Amino acid sequence: MITVNAMGDKCPVPVIKTKKAMQALTGPETIEVLVDNEISVQNVTKMASSSGGKVTSEKLGEGEYKVTIQMEGAPAASDAAEDTACIPDARGNMIVVMASDRMGEGNDELGKVLAKSFIFAVTQLEELPKTMLFYNGGATLTCEGSDCLEDLKSLEAQGVEIQTCGTCLDYYGLKEKLAVGSVTNMYSIVETMAGAAKILRP
Incomplete structure (x- = not known):
């Protein structure tokens, strides 16, 4: 289990930290990412999913969220180049x-x-x-x-x-x-x- 602490970090830092942890993998591994806002959850989820990870997330408390990513190994180079730009809130009315x-x-x-x-x-x-x-x-x-x-x-x-x-x-x-x-x-x-x-x- 690898833990990425991105509490207090603003976008795109949580995505960048998570991506570095994913790129360093040498085999199957689970990565837990801790963030403090919903937009970071959305951004990390989008990036990890597009890189082949199985992603789940959970609200642990007020201003405390955990994103769990199950990876079979490091993402392919093309996946690793995924844009780290912040996406807007993905919720519509x-x-x-x-x-x-x-x-x-x-x-x-x-x-x-x-x-x-x-x-x-x-x-x-x-x-x-x-x-x-x-x-x-x-x-x-x-x-x-x-x-x-x-x-x-x-x-x-x-x-x-x-x-x-x-x-x-x-x-x-x-x-x-x-x-x-x-x-x-x-x-x-x-x-x-x-x-x-x-x-x-x-």
């Missing part, structure tokens, strides 16, 4: 709404697999959503035991607001098991949806 823990009609197990794939696909969007809303059966996706937590934590670390309906958590007995994001109410859900430029539903 789009809202993703998850009203169920499954996607589509038909087989429930297939529906759950599709819902997980849908959330992963959201992590790969060029423009990330501003907020993801979870209510009714979708509330289970943000709680302990969900297969989607890794992807949702990665989105949260990049500044995506993960909000789950409090009434729904109470109904399903999950209030103490919320594992990512925050609790919201119906007024806030309606206000968020009303103000969105685009709403994406699976």
Whole structure:
């Protein structure tokens, strides 16, 4: 495990430090990058992904984020030349709404697999959503035991607001098991949806 401490560093320094650590690899290795803002998470994630790394990220606390990069070795020379310029905030005014823990009609197990794939696909969007809303059966996706937590934590670390309906958590007995994001109410859900430029539903 290699740790890159980029706390307090402004763009593009976190990307440069991470790239140097990647270029020094002689075999498979995991690199942990510590940063203090969401834009750095987005920039490091973009660079590492384009260099062949498997990237996840997590918000550890206020102003504290961890990006984990799994590499098979040093990136190819063409990858290493990837631009280190700072990208603007990748979040647009789009809202993703998850009203169920499954996607589509038909087989429930297939529906759950599709819902997980849908959330992963959201992590790969060029423009990330501003907020993801979870209510009714979708509330289970943000709680302990969900297969989607890794992807949702990665989105949260990049500044995506993960909000789950409090009434729904109470109904399903999950209030103490919320594992990512925050609790919201119906007024806030309606206000968020009303103000969105685009709403994406699976």
